[in-house]
Amino acid sequence: xxxxxxxxxxxxRHVVVSAGGTREPLDPVRYLGxxxxxxxxxxxxxxxxxxxxxxxxxxxxxxxxxPAGVDVVHVGTAVQLREAVLKAVSDADxxxxxxxxxxxxxxxxATGKIKKKDDGGAPTVELVRNPDILxxxxxxxxxxxxxxxxxAAETDDVLAHGREKLRRxxxxxxxxxEVGERKTFGSEENEAVVLxxxxxxxxxxxxPKEALAETVWDLVVPRLRATT
Ligand code: CTP
Ligand code: CA
Numbered sequence: 001x002x003x004x005x006x007x008x009x010x011x012x013r014h015v016v017v018s019a020g021g022t023r024e025p026l027d028p029v030r031y032l033g034x035x036x037x038x039x040x041x042x043x044x045x046x047x048x049x050x051x052x053x054x055x056x057x058x059x060x061x062x063x064x065x066x067p068a069g070v071d072v073v074h075v076g077t078a079v080q081l082r083e084a085v086l087k088a089v090s091d092a093d094x095x096x097x098x099x100x101x102x103x104x105x106x107x108x109x110a111t112g113k114i115k116k117k118d119d120g121g122a123p124t125v126e127l128v129r130n131p132d133i134l135x136x137x138x139x140x141x142x143x144x145x146x147x148x149x150x151x152a153a154e155t156d157d158v159l160a161h162g163r164e165k166l167r168r169x170x171x172x173x174x175x176x177x178e179v180g181e182r183k184t185f186g187s188e189e190n191e192a193v194v195l196x197x198x199x200x201x202x203x204x205x206x207x208p209k210e211a212l213a214e215t216v217w218d219l220v221v222p223r224l225r226a227t228t
């Protein structure tokens with residue numbers, strides 16, 4: 001397959017992409033968030049649509065306009081993202097979890113704004129774990145042969161962390177980015193290695209997020225279940 005030719009190799013397929021970063025509210029004016037821009041997820045959604053797929057994009061807090069020809073579901077929190085993804089994947093051929101899902105949320109949502117006290121102290125915020133959506137959809141495939149793809153941003157021994165995460169999550173492909181100065185957050189470019197559960201490892205050179213998106217679909221297509 002050649003990159004960027006928009007071969008219609010996803011025609012008749014339904015794919016689900018999550019994008020952006022969840023925000024976990026603490027009180028009416030504050031949240032715990034992360035720095036995911038959502039650009040990689042949008043590039044994946046646009047590329048799949050150009051390759052003929054019906055695309056559901058589950059978006060969290062990106063502020064990016066809805067791409068033409070893509071069904072967009074807007075969510076805020078990890079729990080909402082889980083609900084929307086589980087609903088969308090019921091008839092999906094493939095799902096790509098590009099969203100940065102908060103690992104924790106405040107245990108309690110304060111319905112009124114948290115105020116400072118006169119004693120000069122600061123509150124302690126208790127956190128609880130969010131559900132692991134990628135692990136859940138990998139373990140309970142909604143359809144036999146559904147292809148599940150995860151993303152991971154790592155530091156230090158990036159490949160070792162990636163291989164371990166691929167096993168732990170149970171997905172078919174894991175796109176591993178190295179987090180560094182010019183890399184990943186808010187940037188237009190990305191560099192990655194795509195690890196596959198069959199042991200294949202595909203390096204993707206530093207370049208536009210559109211190129212990484214095409215490579216991900218190039219790796220998904222041969223893994224899709226045969227159609228009748
Ligand atoms: N993910 C998810 N649900 C979560 C956390 C992560 O579905 N609660 C997905 C992300 O969308 C991504 C993949 O899992 O595709 C890897 O996310 P990452 O944060 O790297 O994995 P974690 O298991 O949370 O590991 P870490 O402790 O390194 O953050
Ligand atoms: Ca995490």
